[in-house]
Amino acid sequence: MNKLIAIFVVLIFGVVLLSPFVVNAIRGGMSKGVSKLDIVLPSSGKCIKDKEYMRANHMDLLKKERVKAVRDGVRTNDYSLKNCQTCHQKRDEFCDRCHHFVGVKPECFECHYYPTGKKECKGRE
Ligand code: HEC
Ligand code: HEC
Ligand code: HEC
Structure with a gap:
């Protein structure tokens, strides 16, 4: 009988000790489907x-x-x-990435030239 109680106690301890890992694993799994805002900021x-x-x-x-x-x-x-542009040099890695994320499309860059990392025609500066 004492043996059974001992096993029970060990089991309970095991569950309590492991629970943070379980919670993290579940969180990690859940966040995989959600896209994250991935903008490039100036390093200094x-x-x-x-x-x-x-x-x-x-x-x-x-x-x-x-x-x-x-x-x-x-x-x-x-x-x-x-x-x-002096600091946020590439529009596609910064402005565009966040705008795309939140679903806005400012109509400025049809006239104002703001370079992206991609190749494109040069418009008005
Ligand atoms: C002198 C460099 C510099 C200039 C000029 C500058 N930025 Fe920034 N910007 C930064 C840095 C560095 C960060 C990162 C946050 C911080 O530490 O201030 C930042 C952060 C931001 C953020 C927030 C990003 C986030 O994480 O949410 C926005 C939006 C932004 N800038 C827009 C602009 C716009 C629009 C202009 C022009 C009107 C501009 N910045 C001009 C350096 C600059
Ligand atoms: C961290 C996110 C973020 C970043 C980075 C960012 N923006 Fe925005 N921007 C927004 C959001 C959100 C809105 C829409 C706000 C609203 O609808 O009220 C917006 C709206 C705008 C608008 C107004 C659009 C309109 O038609 O009314 C302009 C202009 C603009 N952003 C310019 C810039 C420029 C230029 C940069 C890069 C230098 C930049 N933004 C970077 C989040 C961002
Ligand atoms: C149809 C073309 C067009 C569109 C679209 C446009 N602009 Fe302009 N913008 C101009 C012209 C032309 C000037 C005057 C340039 C000059 O004389 O230096 C100007 C001037 C400016 C200036 C002052 C000059 C400077 O460089 O500081 C700012 C700031 C500006 N625009 C921001 C914006 C923003 C933000 C948007 C988007 C919400 C936008 N513009 C959309 C054509 C446009």
């Missing part, structure tokens, strides 16, 4: 604003810059598409 330096701000507001910065240039004739470089 800092963005023009902090990352969370940029993630949420980069489109507004760009659009404000456009209005300033096109409507008011005021040109600054901080928020221009050209400036983004």
